[in-house]
Amino acid sequence: xxxxxxxxxxxxxxxxxxxAPPPDSHHQPxxxxxxxxxxxxxxxxxxxxxxxIDGGLxxxxxxxxxxxxxxxxxxxxxxxxxxxxxxxxxxxxxxRFPNPGDDPWVAVHQGYEIQVCDTAPEKHNTGSVYSFQxxxxxxxxxxxxxxxxxxxxxxxxxxIYINSEKVNEFDGDRSTEGYIGMQNxxxxxxxxxxxxxxxxx
Numbered sequence: 081x082x083x084x085x086x087x088x089x090x091x092x093x094x095x096x097x098x099x100a101p102p103p104d105s106h107h108q109p110x111x112x113x114x115x116x117x118x119x120x121x122x123x124x125x126x127x128x129x130x131x132x133i134d135g136g137l138x139x140x141x142x143x144x145x146x147x148x149x150x151x152x153x154x155x156x157x158x159x160x161x162x163x164x165x166x167x168x169x170x171x172x173x174x175x176r177f178p179n180p181g182d183d184p185w186v187a188v189h190q191g192y193e194i195q196v197c198d199t200a201p202e203k204h205n206t207g208s209v210y211s212f213q214x215x216x217x218x219x220x221x222x223x224x225x226x227x228x229x230x231x232x233x234x235x236x237x238x239x240i241y242i243n244s245e246k247v248n249e250f251d252g253d254r255s256t257e258g259y260i261g262m263q264n265x266x267x268x269x270x271x272x273x274x275x276x277x278x279x280x281x
Contacts, residue, residue, distance in 0.1 A: 117274025122150040127184035136272030139264035147261030171271035176258035215247035
């Protein structure tokens with residue numbers, strides 16, 4: 081028995097030093113591109129105004145919204161870029177609202193809006209969960225440059241990042257599944273959106 085002990089120990093040691101197998105890509109959540117800013121395929125308009133393709137999805141008129149009607153989402157990470165022409169431009173990203181039909185206020189009253197408007201008062205400014213909770217700060221770039229939102233939604237917990245900086249953590253009590261949309265607020269707020277992606281969690 082002693083003569084086999086050393087080879088057996090060498091085999092065990094060799095196995096312990098073997099590299100870990102590569103991660104199984106099939107277990108990684110897939111990322112769904114909702115729009116790169118050059119198409120509204122899968123989207124619907126709701127309420128007055130519209131979105132047009134003009135250097136991104138450009139909001140005109142309102143108060144209405146465009147929403148991604150092909151799929152609703154539960155837990156997810158939403159990434160998108162937005163651009164304003166003036167710091168006072170007003171818009172927002174709606175999440176987890178039911179099918180709104182022709183009424184954009186369904187998204188306001190039954191989902192949550194992550195606000196875009198640097199000059200608005202607290203709880204209504206960029207990074208806020210509109211009318212519920214203000215962000216800690218507004219790390220947006222100069223007017224005309226593209227900013228990035230990351231909105232992570234798990235259960236009732238919402239975590240919001242602007243340009244890689246965490247600005248808000250909020251616990252809600254509304255639906256845990258719904259649609260995604262962007263607001264077109266008024267003629268003076270030509271906010272543009274692009275690279276809208278969702279990764280389901």
